Amino acid sequence: MKAIALFSGGLDSTLAAKLIIDQGIEVIACNINTGFGSTKDRLAHMKNMCEQIGAEFRSVDIRDEYIREVLFTPKYGYGKNFNPCIDCHAKMFEVAKRVMEEWGASFLISGEVLGQRPMSQNSESLQKVLNLSNCEGLLLRPLSAKALTPTIPETEGWVDREKLENINGRNRERQMELAEQFGLKDYEAPGGGCLLTDENFSNKIRDFIAHDTFSVEDIPTLKYGRQLRLPEGAKLIIGRNAEDNAVLEAIENSKFIHIRTELVGPHAMLSRTATDNDKTLAAKLVLAYCKAGFEGEQTLMFGDEELTAVSDLSRNDAQKYFI
Ligand code: SF4
Incomplete structure (x- = not known):
């Protein structure tokens, strides 16, 4: 059993991948390069986090497709700046689904946490992303799984839902506890987040x-x-x-x-x-x-x-x- 993790190198995506790896599932951590994110430092950081949790790191370049299909024509508009977050997430999942099939994996995971970002991670936005990307049922969000509708990997018994998390909101206490429990080091991602924000x-x-x-x-x-x-x-x-x-x-x-x-x-x-x-x-x-x-x-x-x-x-x- 293999899963593709949408991976930014941040603590949440690292923990989400680790929760699935600990269930005996091979995880490929897939960073999607839109052209507006990762710096050299961040790339090194992502590889370091993957080594710590035992995930394989891969990067997929979608810059051209992103500019043509997302950046200037987002269906759900922009956030505070030039960041089309909902359409961007959906594009990332669409690409992840494509590579999932190519790389022989069975489902997708992401580090999204319900209610963490009021605009892009409320339950309505999470659902919009699923609708837009056509990933319904295949996308598991391990950090908030217990608060969300069960996905195919859970209903099929590939993943034990009971061992997943029920995090809701902006409080990071549970993530810190998990980081400690997994012995993660240097997990603060260096600067160089998304330039579109x-x-x-x-x-x-x-x-x-x-x-x-x-x-x-x-x-x-x-x-x-x-x-x-x-x-x-x-x-x-x-x-x-x-x-x-x-x-x-x-x-x-x-x-x-x-x-x-x-x-x-x-x-x-x-x-x-x-x-x-x-x-x-x-x-x-x-x-x-x-x-x-x-x-x-x-x-x-x-x-x-x-x-x-x-x-x-x-x-x-x-x-x-x-x-
Ligand atoms: S912050 Fe940037 S990379 Fe993240 S979803 Fe928004 S536009 Fe996409």
Whole structure:
């Protein structure tokens, strides 16, 4: 008997998987990559949690499908920011059901807790997710199972319902007790949760789609650097630190050109369709973020094209273009 666990690396999804593993069932912990979640740290954390509970870790990339089918057209709308949580959950279960069949598993589990998140984890929302994803009966939520309708794995006797939990609400005491009982270590997930719940990131997406069509290759261009929208519509991205600069430098995206200079300064990117005025402004703004100690006209490379500009703007001037 094999089950697929929807896995985020958080304590709840870890405990849900462990409760099923302890019933002698093989669990594959499946993290679904929407493009807006896991950082490198979180990936390492998920693998660590899986090692501790004896689950196999796998990740499934649905970024393209997510952008096409969920992000901009959620049937149940958005949460506080750009987070289409109900449709997103449903998509994850739909994908999990697909891999369940491919990987020869018999049912799905998730770490959802009834009443934990007032909007997305009340019983009505949990049911909507089942309806949307077509997983009715196959999805077991071990942490709240006793408060929910029995699922196929319970009625068929694959899982002993009596050994599952009856957690309801936001109090985390029972989860802490279970973590202690299972001897889990370092279970606090590092930052890097879902970016769609972040107000600033949501504004960046809104700005992007107001000017261009959005696709998978555009995701990294929203995650790194200072983001500026110039008066004639071009987008300028200026690295904030060595990490940003390294990531931006490596991005290959047909909508952008790279801006390079011999000076000590940030890596930057600009919309390929930028007008001459926006290009000149971009050059001045990039120079404003270069280390002082130069004078007069400076030459920058905009892709293969040379552009000469005078550094007469300050970092304060840049702020009015921030998204
Ligand atoms: S928080 Fe993000 S990943 Fe989680 S359900 Fe909502 S949109 Fe999906």
